[in-house]
Amino acid sequence: MRNKLALWLATALLTAGPVAGGDTETILRITGSIDQPAATFDLESLRAMPQTTLVTSTVVTDGTHRFTGVLMRDLLDSVGASGDIVVATALNDYIVDLPMSDFHDYDVILAHAMDGAPLERDDKGPLWIVYPRDDHAELQDIRYDYRWVWHLSGLEVR
Amino acid sequence: MRRGGSALWLAPPLVAVAAFALLLAFSLVRMIHVENDMRVDAEQNMLWVMHQSEVAARRLSETALLAELDKAEAGELALRFDILRSRFLLLNDGPQRRFVDRIGLGEDLDKLTALLDRIEPQATAPPQEGAQGLHAALAPFAQFFARAANKSMIVEWNELGGRLETYRDQLRKTIVALIGIMLVGGVLTAALFLALRHSRQRNRMLRQARDFSGLLIASSGEGIAAVDSAGNCTLWNEAMADMVGRPAQQAIGRPLSDLAGFFDLAPIRTGVARALGGDSTQLRLQPLFRAQDAPPLHVDLRVYPMLDEESIVGAILFLHDASDRHAAQRKDAETRERLEQLVGERTRKLNDALQRERSATDLYRNFAAMISHQFRTPLAVADSALQRLLRRGERANPDEVAERATRARSAIAGLTRLVESTLDAARIESGQIDARRESCDMAALLHTVCDQQRAAAPDARIQVAAERGMIALCDPVHVEQVLKNLISNAVCYAAPQTGVTVTMGRDGGQVVCDVHNAGTPIAEADRPRIFERNFRGANSVGAPGTGVGLFIARTLARMQGGDVVLRPCDSGTIFRLSLPRPESEAS
Numbered sequence: 004m005r006n007k008l009a010l011w012l013a014t015a016l017l018t019a020g021p022v023a024g025g026d027t028e029t030i031l032r033i034t035g036s037i038d039q040p041a042a043t044f045d046l047e048s049l050r051a052m053p054q055t056t057l058v059t060s061t062v063v064t065d066g067t068h069r070f071t072g073v074l075m076r077d078l079l080d081s082v083g084a085s086g087d088i089v090v091a092t093a094l095n096d097y098i099v100d101l102p103m104s105d106f107h108d109y110d111v112i113l114a115h116a117m118d119g120a121p122l123e124r125d126d127k128g129p130l131w132i133v134y135p136r137d138d139h140a141e142l143q144d145i146r147y148d149y150r151w152v153w154h155l156s157g158l159e160v161r
Numbered sequence: 162m163r164r165g166g167s168a169l170w171l172a173p174p175l176v177a178v179a180a181f182a183l184l185l186a187f188s189l190v191r192m193i194h195v196e197n198d199m200r201v202d203a204e205q206n207m208l209w210v211m212h213q214s215e216v217a218a219r220r221l222s223e224t225a226l227l228a229e230l231d232k233a234e235a236g237e238l239a240l241r242f243d244i245l246r247s248r249f250l251l252l253n254d255g256p257q258r259r260f261v262d263r264i265g266l267g268e269d270l271d272k273l274t275a276l277l278d279r280i281e282p283q284a285t286a287p288p289q290e291g292a293q294g295l296h297a298a299l300a301p302f303a304q305f306f307a308r309a310a311n312k313s314m315i316v317e318w319n320e321l322g323g324r325l326e327t328y329r330d331q332l333r334k335t336i337v338a339l340i341g342i343m344l345v346g347g348v349l350t351a352a353l354f355l356a357l358r359h360s361r362q363r364n365r366m367l368r369q370a371r372d373f374s375g376l377l378i379a380s381s382g383e384g385i386a387a388v389d390s391a392g393n394c395t396l397w398n399e400a401m402a403d404m405v406g407r408p409a410q411q412a413i414g415r416p417l418s419d420l421a422g423f424f425d426l427a428p429i430r431t432g433v434a435r436a437l438g439g440d441s442t443q444l445r446l447q448p449l450f451r452a453q454d455a456p457p458l459h460v461d462l463r464v465y466p467m468l469d470e471e472s473i474v475g476a477i478l479f480l481h482d483a484s485d486r487h488a489a490q491r492k493d494a495e496t497r498e499r500l501e502q503l504v505g506e507r508t509r510k511l512n513d514a515l516q517r518e519r520s521a522t523d524l525y526r527n528f529a530a531m532i533s534h535q536f537r538t539p540l541a542v543a544d545s546a547l548q549r550l551l552r553r554g555e556r557a558n559p560d561e562v563a564e565r566a567t568r569a570r571s572a573i574a575g576l577t578r579l580v581e582s583t584l585d586a587a588r589i590e591s592g593q594i595d596a597r598r599e600s601c602d603m604a605a606l607l608h609t610v611c612d613q614q615r616a617a618a619p620d621a622r623i624q625v626a627a628e629r630g631m632i633a634l635c636d637p638v639h640v641e642q643v644l645k646n647l648i649s650n651a652v653c654y655a656a657p658q659t660g661v662t663v664t665m666g667r668d669g670g671q672v673v674c675d676v677h678n679a680g681t682p683i684a685e686a687d688r689p690r691i692f693e694r695n696f697r698g699a700n701s702v703g704a705p706g707t708g709v710g711l712f713i714a715r716t717l718a719r720m721q722g723g724d725v726v727l728r729p730c731d732s733g734t735i736f737r738l739s740l741p742r743p744e745s746e747a748s
Contacts, residue, residue: 065255095217095244125246145206154244 026050030129031113035090035160038083046115046129049073052081055112059137062148070133072114075106079160086160091132094124094154101132101150103160109142110135113155127153174352181345188338195331198324207260207313214248215306221245222303225295242281245302249274264312266305273305384460384480387467390437392416395475404458404480406451423449432464436476441465446487449480459487520590520694536579539572546572585642586694586709589716596636596720600743603631603640603672607665610644614652621652622660631665633672633740639717640740643725644674646710647736651678654700654734671723671739679733688727714738 026046033042052073060067079089089101105111114133115122122128131153136142221241227233251257252270261270280298378385384401388394397412405412405421417424417433424430432442444462451457461481466473546569550557557565588594604627611623633640651661655678662677680700683691687698692715697708714736715725723740 063251063254063256094240095213095247097213123243124240125243126250127247154247 031156031158033079033082033084033158033160035158036084036086037079037160042082044078046121049078049113049115049130053077055110057110057112057114057133057135059133059135061133061136061151067137068117069119070112070114070131071116071119072112072130072133075111075113075132078113079103079106079158084160088161090159090161091150091152091155092157092159093152094156097152097154099149099152101152105134105150109139122153124154130155174349177345177348177352181342181349184338184341184345188335188342191331191335191338195328195335198327198331207257208310208317210248210251210257211306211310211313214245214252215303215310217241217245217248218299218302218306222296222299225299229296246277246281249277260313260316261309264309264316266309266312269305273302276301382482384482385477386412386417386480387475387477388417388433388437389475390473392433392437394420396477401480404449404451404460404482406455421449421451423447429462429464432462433476433478436464436466436478437473439466439473446483446490458482459484517591521587523694536576539575543569543572582709582713586713589713590694594639594717594720596639596717598634598636598721600632601635601637601640602629603627603633603635603674603740604629604665606637606641607644607663607674610641610648611663613645614648617649618652621655623648623652624660624662625665626663627665627674631667631672632743633723634743635721635723635740639721640738643714643717643738644676646714647674647676647725647738650710650736651676651734654678654680656680656733659733667742668739670742672742674738675728675735676738677730677733677735682730683727683734691727692725711736 029043029045031044031049033044034040049072054071055074057070057072058067059070084103087103089103089106090098091101092098112133114131115129117127117131122131132151132155134142134147134151136147141147221238221244224233224238224241228235228238249270252261253274258267258270261267276298280295378396378398381398382400384404385396385398386394386401387396393414393416394412395414397407397409399409402408402412405423407420412420418430424433426447428444429447432444435442442462442464444464446459447462449458449460459482461483463479463481465477465479467475467477546565550562550565553561585594607625607627611625614621614623648661648663655661659679663674664677665672665674667673684699687696687700690696691698692711694709694712696712711725718725718738718740721740723738725736725738728735728737
């Protein structure tokens with residue numbers, strides 16, 4: 004409910020400044036047990052962080068792709084996140100609980116580009132949580148497949 | 162025959178093991194198949210994809226309706242449109258598209274994709290203008306996704322059912338294989354158990370047999386030892402330890418020759434070597450010397466090869482203590498020897514007795530001959546002297562009477578001497594004379610005898626060369642007689658006008674006295690016999706005598722540890738008397 008409200012707020016904010024657009028739009032909002040009430044990120048601020056590239060296959064595409072983004076643990080550390088669960092919310096109202104341990108056990112990234120091109124909202128963008136599926140056999144499991152959240156818009160640390 | 166039997170016996174377990182391996186491989190392959198098949202691919206979650214797509218379509222349709230009523234933001238409409246577009250991108254992407262084709266909705270999807278592209282300007286334009294009719298245009302989308310979801314469900318469930326059936330089938334086969342494995346395992350276990358029991362039984366029997374032979378060996382009175390092919394001791398029983406004087410602890414593992422010198426003797430070493438070569442050996446009454454003062458044993462030894470099934474693994478030695486038998490044999494031998502000795506002694510005594518008997522006979526015969534020969538002359542001399550005296554009667558003057566009487570007496574005295582010496586010889590021969598032994602001054606004795614001789618024969622010239630203090634160990638009475646015999650002999654046989662020389666001196670541990678007279682030497686043929694009793698040499702014809710003088714002289718000298726010998730001489734004859742000197746002087 005609260006997420007929905009936040010989404011609404013975000014949408015309102017986005018639409019408030021039609022000229023704003025581009026890379027300075029807020030695309031991610033982190034809430035919950037972090038060192039501030041709410042942290043927001045736009046594409047530019049994400050790109051400013053240390054970037055990681057990951058080549059892997061996915062279950063919804065053929066072949067492998069090169070994903071570029073930020074390590075989830077770096078992102079969460081940057082906002083002082085402390086908790087066991089991260090609830091990820093997507094623009095299409097998809098919600099899933101991600102264990103915090105995943106980000107420490109694996110180099111899970113928050114990808115903003117695939118094969119060098121930015122992820123678009125009418126595809127799987129603007130942000131997609133990508134697990135290094137090809138590097139770890141245990142990640143090739145449907146119980147990990149549902150953690151690949153695309154259209155990501157919010158994270159709540161619990 | 163046995164070999165074939167054991168191979169047959171081995172066949173069932175081998176077959177079981179083969180079956181076991183086969184079944185195990187079969188079930189393993191099955192399991193790997195199932196394991197591979199059991200992966201669930203995300204593409205099989207198409208029901209959820211269709212549902213999400215339907216939700217996106219309905220949300221867009223709802224937003225379009227709101228926009229028509231002017232109750233929705235333009236951005237909201239764009240977002241919903243983007244989300245629906247992303248679903249189409251997803252559905253047209255590899256795995257999803259293939260599934261859609263499979264359920265036969267590919268064409269419909271293409272049409273809807275084209276439709277979505279066509280209505281895009283409407284969705285992105287300002288709501289007031291673009292929203293008109295958008296709601297109506299979106300109607301087929303939700304309908305399509307509902308149908309697609311329906312079909313997805315059926316296909317997925319069919320596939321799932323099929324897969325489950327395959328799994329069940331695979332598992333059933335695996336279960337059958339596992340039951341087979343269990344059965345084979347049971348057979349193998351039973352075979353193993355039987356084999357174990359069989360082997361335990363055989364082991365027990367072997368152990369019993371071994372214990373029994375161990376008992377036999379331990380309780381045997383015979384010493385038993387065994388060696389391996391290298392010659393080291395492997396068995397050493399109690400009796401052997403007693404015989405050799407070495408406990409088993411010291412014996413086991415060492416070469417036999419280290420344990421007792423007995424085993425190093427050539428015949429025993431050869432016996433053991435022969436046994437190791439396959440031949441047995443028996444040795445009787447071998448002396449076994451034991452440590453320290455223990456008396457030696459005499460043992461019978463038997464050595465046999467010890468055979469494995471086909472090769473010689475060592476040798477076994479049996480020692481039987483045959484000391485008793487040996488002692489009995491020796492006693493027999495001793496008894497026999499003593500008997501022989503006894504018989505010999507008796508024979509000798511009988512011979513001696515016979516000899517004496519013969520001597521007596523000879524004596525009498527010789528005596529008679531001698532009397533007839535020797536006695537006649539003096540008797541005739543005495544008779545004629547006495548006849549003259551009778552004839553002359555009173556005419557005879559006293560001087561004549563004395564002269565005739567003296568001649569008669571002298572003849573009688575000669576006769577008496579002959580009788581005495583004959584009796585002496587007889588006494589000596591019958592062993593009735595003993596000799597004392599004491600230190601005597603030989604020179605003094607010699608002078609006494611020479612004085613007597615000179616008195617008896619005033620014509621005789623006797624020269625004596627003797628030092629004083631010639632001490633000999635002898636019986637003076639006997640020595641006097643020996644000297645008397647020798648000197649009177651020498652005087653008797655000396656050539657006319659010659660003398661007798663007596664020389665006394667020391668020769669090593671002896672006092673020697675040489676009596677020499679010039680005259681006819683004793684004939685060569687007579688020399689070996691002159692010391693025989695009653696033997697008279699060729700040169701004694703015409704001389705008075707009984708032939709016993711030298712015999713008596715030699716016998717008496719020998720009784721005292723001395724001797725009388727005839728020495729070689731060119732002129733005349735030398736007899737030597739030798740007598741031992743006392744030990745204190747003889748140096």
